Amino acid sequence: MGMSLGGGDHLNSEINVTPMVDIMLVLLIIFMLVTPQLQQGITVDIPKETANADDDKAISSQDSLVISIPNDGEFYLGKVKYNIDLKNKNDGERKRLMDDLKKEIDKKKSDEERIVYVKSGVNVSYGQLVGIIDVIRDPEAGGVTQIGLVADRRKGIKPANPTS
Amino acid sequence: MGMSAETGKKGGSRAVPYINVTPLIDVLLVLLIIFMVVTPLKPKRFKTLIPEQQQNTPADATPSKLTLRVDIMKDNKLQLNGEEIGSISDTGRLSATLSDILRKREEQRVTKFGTDIIEKTVFIKAPESFKYGEVVRVIDAVKGAGATPVGLQVDALEP
Numbered sequence: 131m132g133m134s135l136g137g138g139d140h141l142n143s144e145i146n147v148t149p150m151v152d153i154m155l156v157l158l159i160i161f162m163l164v165t166p167q168l169q170q171g172i173t174v175d176i177p178k179e180t181a182n183a184d185d186d187k188a189i190s191s192q193d194s195l196v197i198s199i200p201n202d203g204e205f206y207l208g209k210v211k212y213n214i215d216l217k218n219k220n221d222g223e224r225k226r227l228m229d230d231l232k233k234e235i236d237k238k239k240s241d242e243e244r245i246v247y248v249k250s251g252v253n254v255s256y257g258q259l260v261g262i263i264d265v266i267r268d269p270e271a272g273g274v275t276q277i278g279l280v281a282d283r284r285k286g287i288k289p290a291n292p293t294s
Numbered sequence: 295m296g297m298s299a300e301t302g303k304k305g306g307s308r309a310v311p312y313i314n315v316t317p318l319i320d321v322l323l324v325l326l327i328i329f330m331v332v333t334p335l336k337p338k339r340f341k342t343l344i345p346e347q348q349q350n351t352p353a354d355a356t357p358s359k360l361t362l363r364v365d366i367m368k369d370n371k372l373q374l375n376g377e378e379i380g381s382i383s384d385t386g387r388l389s390a391t392l393s394d395i396l397r398k399r400e401e402q403r404v405t406k407f408g409t410d411i412i413e414k415t416v417f418i419k420a421p422e423s424f425k426y427g428e429v430v431r432v433i434d435a436v437k438g439a440g441a442t443p444v445g446l447q448v449d450a451l452e453p
Contacts, residue, residue: 145317180338180340181434181438183338247339252427252430256424257422257423259426264448267347275345277343278339279339279342280337291438
């Protein structure tokens with residue numbers, strides 16, 4: 131900070147930019163390292179421009195069951211992958227998913243908690259979604275009939291008829 | 295930091311550090327913006343109900359007079375209980391019509407059999423080959439019109 135007093139009483143403060151840039155770079159690096167760990171679950175291209183999807187913070191809770199379908203044929207329960215062949219009713223992977231689902235569902239105490247969220251990508255074939263719904267409602271997987279289809283809402287829009 | 299200290303204690307040669315606040319505020323603002331951008335968004339979803347798995351063929355279900363069914367046809371057109379009513383890209387008419395029907399039911403207190411819950415269930419049926427994104431558009435429109443719950447038909451779909 132160069133300042134020369136005496137004679138004319140003018141102050142001249144020059145901001146030294148270098149330390150600011152240093153701090154910004156450090157912050158940037160910190161955030162680049164931290165952000166991937168903030169995102170939980172699998173990256174799925176969910177519908178983003180809906181007008182009426184309702185808020186539900188249970189989706190990001192550790193106790194909730196989220197089945198992700200990023201592409202046709204790829205199914206994840208949480209972060210665990212299952213390669214299910216939907217055409218084969220006796221598929222081993224299908225059975226494994228049903229078993230794992232049932233284990234989790236049995237832990238749910240109330241009816242309201244018996245909901246499975248499905249995070250499907252916009253380009254996934256509807257038949258795949260139907261197939262996985264069929265797996266979910268199977269009594270051997272817990273027989274859940276409430277499905278939450280995860281989608282994003284357009285910013286600034288409130289849903290017209292919110293259901294909790 | 296320009297400082298001129300003369301030898302001796304002439305008038306005191308104290309250094310007066312003063313902190314330049316501007317860069318601190320800049321850093322704070324940048325932090326704030328980064329947090330706003332990076333925080334996970336509030337997750338949202340459409341709650342839908344699906345029919346329980348039936349052991350016998352589903353043909354024995356008799357549709358009630360109150361059933362509202364939206365069919366998505368292979369040519370992207372929509373049908374409400376059999377009547378054509380717009381298409382996937384033009385859900386306005388479907389929303390308006392459904393809105394009307396459901397509002398009338400609310401006014402006339404048309405309830406589910408045996409309860410006093412207004413019957414506002416709407417079922418959606420789509421061919422299996424369609425993309426999920428297209429079906430979501432219809433679900434969105436149906437939900438916006440006031441349907442609750444939204445039901446998905448998952449048996450006997452067209453390929």
